[in-house]
Structure formats: C-alpha cells, structure tokens
Amino acid sequence: MNDILDGLIAAFWLVVSLDPELIQISLRSLQVTITAVAIGCLIGVPFGAYLAVQRFRHRRLVISIINALMGLPPVVVGLMVYILLSRSGPFGVLGLLFTPTAMIIAQVIIVTPLITSIAHQAMRELWAEYHDLLISLNTTKWQRIKTLIWDGRRNLLTAGLAGFGRAIGEVGAIMIVGGNIDQVTRVLTTAIALETGKGDFALALGLGFVLIALSMIVNITIHSLSRTERDGRW
Amino acid sequence: MMRLIFTMMISVWGTFAVADSMRLAVTTSFDNSGLADVLLPQIKADIGLDVQLLVVGTGQALRLGAAGDVDAVLVHSRAAEDAFIADGHGTHRTEIMYNDFVIIGPQSDPANVRSTASAAAALSAIAQSQAVFVSRGDDSGTHKAEIALWDDVAFGPWYRALGAGMGATLNTASAMNAYTLSDRASWLNFANKGDLQILFSGDPKLFNQYSLIPVNPAKGSGINHTQALALEGWFLGKTAQQMINTYKIMDQPLFVYNDNSSTQ
Numbered sequence: 001m002n003d004i005l006d007g008l009i010a011a012f013w014l015v016v017s018l019d020p021e022l023i024q025i026s027l028r029s030l031q032v033t034i035t036a037v038a039i040g041c042l043i044g045v046p047f048g049a050y051l052a053v054q055r056f057r058h059r060r061l062v063i064s065i066i067n068a069l070m071g072l073p074p075v076v077v078g079l080m081v082y083i084l085l086s087r088s089g090p091f092g093v094l095g096l097l098f099t100p101t102a103m104i105i106a107q108v109i110i111v112t113p114l115i116t117s118i119a120h121q122a123m124r125e126l127w128a129e130y131h132d133l134l135i136s137l138n139t140t141k142w143q144r145i146k147t148l149i150w151d152g153r154r155n156l157l158t159a160g161l162a163g164f165g166r167a168i169g170e171v172g173a174i175m176i177v178g179g180n181i182d183q184v185t186r187v188l189t190t191a192i193a194l195e196t197g198k199g200d201f202a203l204a205l206g207l208g209f210v211l212i213a214l215s216m217i218v219n220i221t222i223h224s225l226s227r228t229e230r231d232g233r234w
Numbered sequence: 235m236m237r238l239i240f241t242m243m244i245s246v247w248g249t250f251a252v253a254d255s256m257r258l259a260v261t262t263s264f265d266n267s268g269l270a271d272v273l274l275p276q277i278k279a280d281i282g283l284d285v286q287l288l289v290v291g292t293g294q295a296l297r298l299g300a301a302g303d304v305d306a307v308l309v310h311s312r313a314a315e316d317a318f319i320a321d322g323h324g325t326h327r328t329e330i331m332y333n334d335f336v337i338i339g340p341q342s343d344p345a346n347v348r349s350t351a352s353a354a355a356a357l358s359a360i361a362q363s364q365a366v367f368v369s370r371g372d373d374s375g376t377h378k379a380e381i382a383l384w385d386d387v388a389f390g391p392w393y394r395a396l397g398a399g400m401g402a403t404l405n406t407a408s409a410m411n412a413y414t415l416s417d418r419a420s421w422l423n424f425a426n427k428g429d430l431q432i433l434f435s436g437d438p439k440l441f442n443q444y445s446l447i448p449v450n451p452a453k454g455s456g457i458n459h460t461q462a463l464a465l466e467g468w469f470l471g472k473t474a475q476q477m478i479n480t481y482k483i484m485d486q487p488l489f490v491y492n493d494n495s496s497t498q
C-alpha cells in the first residue's frame with residue numbers, strides 16, 4: 001500500500017515541478033497516439049460506413065475478419081513491423097526503425113480494426129433507420145456514406161476514443177519498434193516499464209498516474225468540445 | 235480537413251533521426267548500473283556524438299546487430315560474441331571493462347550458499363535444497379553465464395525461468411524471496427532489494443567481461459561505421475578509463491576498465 005502512496009506523491013511532484021523529461025515523454029506519447037488514431041479514423045470511419053452501406057460478396061467474412069483483428073496481439077504487430085522496417089527487411093532503406101514514425105505505423109495497425117469495427121456497428125444501426133429515405137432520394141453511394149458519417153458523428157467519437165484508449169496504454173509493440181531510446185522514442189508506457197525494471201516502483205507508478213490523468217483529460221476535452229452529455233442532447 | 239492532414243504530415247516528418255548520432259545496443263546491466271547516464275553526456279561533449287541506446291539482452295542486441303539495425307553492440311558473452319564476428323556480422327571486438335556476477339538470495343539462506351567454496355558448489359547447494367531459483371531465461375549474457383555454471387543437477391519446479399530483463403528478474407526474486415544470479419552493477423543500483431543480499435561472490439568463473447563490437451558496414455547501407463569507430467576510440471581514451479574506474483554506487487566500484495595499452 002505504501003508503494004501506491006509513494007506513487008501518488010511522485011506523480012504530484014513530477015507534475016508540480018513541471019519536470020522537463022516528463023513533459024517531453026508525455027508530449028511524445030500524445031503525438032504518437034493522436035497521429036495514429038487520426039490516421040486510423042481516416043481509414044476506419046469511411047471503411048466502416050462503406051461496409052454498412054454496400055452489399056458485396058464475402059461482406060460478412062470481411063466484417064468477421066475485422067472484428068477478429070480487434071484482438072490483434074500488440075507484441076506480434078510490433079514484431080511484424082520490426083521485421084518489415086529492419087535494415088535487412090523489405091522497407092529497411094527508409095531508415096524508419098526506432099523512430100516515432102515506426103511507432104505510429106504499429107499503432108495504426110493496432111487501432112484501425114477497432115475503429116472500423118465500432119464505426120461499422122454505429123453506421124449499421126443508422127443505416128437501418130435512413131435506408132428508405134436515402135434510397136428514395138436517389139442519393140449516390142458517396143452521399144449516403146457522407147450523410148451517415150455526419151449524422152453518426154457522436155457515435156464515431158466513441159470509435160475514435162476507443163482507439164485512443166487502446167493506443168495510449170500500449171507498450172508491447174512500441175517497445176519493439178521504438179526501442180525506448182531516451183530523448184527519441186521514449187514514451188510514458190515504455191518509461192513505466194523501464195522504471196519498473198529498475199525497481200523504482202514509486203516513479204513507475206507516478207508516471208502511471210500521469211498517464212491515466214492525461215487519458216482522462218483528453219477524453220473530457222473531446223467530450224466538452226463536441227458538447228455531448230449535455231441538456232437536451234445525447 | 236486539409237489542415238488536419240497537413241499537420242499530421244508535419245508531425246510525422248518531424249520525427250526523423252538527427253545527424254551525428256549512432257545507435258548502440260547495450261545490455262540491461264550497462265544501463266541499469268547508471269553508468270550510461272554518466273558516460274553519454276561526456277561522449278556528447280568530447281566528440282559531439284549522440285549515442286542512442288537500445289537497452290536489450292545480449293541475445294537480442296546481437297540479433298539487432300546481425301540485422302544491421304544498430305551501428306555497434308556493447309555486450310557480455312564471449313562465446314556469442316566470437317560467433318557473431320565469425321559470421322561476419324561484426325568487424326572486431328574490443329574489451330572495454332569488466333565486473334563480476336554475484337549470487338543473490340534471501341538473508342535466511344536456506345540452501346546455505348554462504349558456506350560454499352565455489353560458484354558451482356553454491357548452485358548445487360541451491361539445487362539440493364530445492365530452494366527457489368529464478369533464472370533470466372532470456373538468452374542474455376547473464377543467462378548464458380548462469381547456464382554454464384550449473385553442474386549436472388536435476389531441474390525441477392524450484393527452477394523458474396522468467397524470460398525477463400535483469401531488473402524484472404530481481405523484482406521477481408525479491409517478491410519470491412528466491413535466489414538468482416545478477417551482475418554486480420545491476421544489483422547495487424537496484425532499488426527494490428527487499429530481504430535479498432549478496433550471498434556469494436569472488437569465484438573467477440563469475441568474471442563478466444563487456445566488449446564493444448562495431449557492426450560490419452557491409453550489412454546495410456545505413457550503418458554508421460565511422461561513428462561506431464569514433465565511439466570505440468573514445469572508449470579507448472583516458473577519459474573513459476578514468477570515468478569507468480571511478481564510477482561508484484554506495485562507495486562500491488561497479489566496473490574495472492580493461493587496460494588495452496599493451497595491445498594498442
């Protein structure tokens with residue numbers, strides 16, 4: 001129990017003293033995760049809406065595969081991205097291994113199926129409601145997708161936040177492709193793993209509390225900016 | 235929308251590696267000892283080289299070197315290093331410093347390791363008493379050293395192979411009140427000792443040599459061999475010798491510098 005108290009105290013001092021290293025790794029955590037989630041949304045949201053609107057052969061199979069990919073083990077994703085980006089691998093010439101870009105690539109692979117799947121669920125229900133109207137207005141497929149995305153934007157927010165939640169706390173993949181290099185690829189989760197390894201539980205827990213707080217701040221900010229959960233709105 | 239995409243591209247671009255830097259894969263003991271935090275700023279000041287550390291076990295460090303993903307490795311497992319050079323992955327091997335392994339265990343010492351005369355006898359005593367021993371189990375230098383020390387003993391449920399780094403292994407040993415083998419530097423710098431202490435040390439078989447191996451530049455176009463040689467040059471200099479020999483934790487020296495002057 002004392003360790004938890006020490007962790008809270010460590011977190012308090014890290015934040016109050018505006019520890020430059022803490023600020024740097026926190027910003028890097030946000031940079032990597034937000035970029036990955038933004039790219040994941042750009043791919044996942046239109047794809048999810050398309051899966052709801054369009055009927056094609058093997059559609060069910062595609063949906064099942066995407067749902068299954070939600071459970072992709074991050075360590076395996078990390079290892080695969082490592083092998084691809086390694087200098088002896090096919091994309092080695094790009095020199096991306098052990099950079100934040102490599103971490104973003106790994107996280108995009110991890111969050112995109114999750115965002116696609118949640119987006120598809122939300123769009124499917126909305127499509128059932130809008131189906132007759134949009135068909136009778138003789139809209140094009142792209143117009144239908146745009147309407148669904150716009151009217152379902154609050155549900156899509158959940159998809160984005162779920163992706164953010166999975167990515168910000170992820171350590172397995174980014175440890176392998178980022179390498180946890182000080183000043184270059186160290187983020188909150190890998191720093192926590194490092195401090196745990198040194199036996200400095202107070203600092204590790206302190207960083208953990210900072211991570212939890214950061215995640216809450218991002219969620220609350222996005223909710224308040226998009227005015228959900230307010231009077232008369234859903 | 236365009237602005238969002240633009241911002242994203244900027245943030246991706248902003249992440250490319252800087253010039254005059256090199257990547258060095260080191261063993262966890264080098265970093266956990268705290269020596270890296272002292273040496274790296276001095277290297278930066280002396281030769282303007284930004285050394286990016288990848289802290290992994292010796293096995294993984296050599297894998298990274300063989301794939302050409304790092305420019306040099308600093309490891310501690312003689313047999314694996316010789317194989318690495320024989321396979322053409324590294325150019326040459328330079329001995330930098332050494333320390334020793336120590337056998338850590340609970341203060342109560344149920345296997346009576348304190349009274350044994352050699353490292354092998356100490357481990358045999360642990361095996362005979364079936365006291366819990368945690369092993370790194372991750373193909374690291376420390377793990378290889380530990381495997382070489384065991385006589386023919388019957389391994390049973392008392393032997394727990396973790397597959398984890400030195401710090402994580404010490405954490406586990408501390409929580410289970412178990413025996414384990416650690417390098418002296420990691421142990422001295424470890425913050426969560428609990429009831430554990432050094433029970434055996436001093437056998438010549440526990441000698442632990444660290445060497446620097448520049449990765450063969452033929453392994454890939456991106457390998458920064460010039461900087462790897464510059465780093466080697468710095469390690470062979472007087473500053474490195476003085477800093478490594480005087481680095482202490484709790485008044486205990488952690489590493490001894492190899493005197494390379496006779497071979498130069």
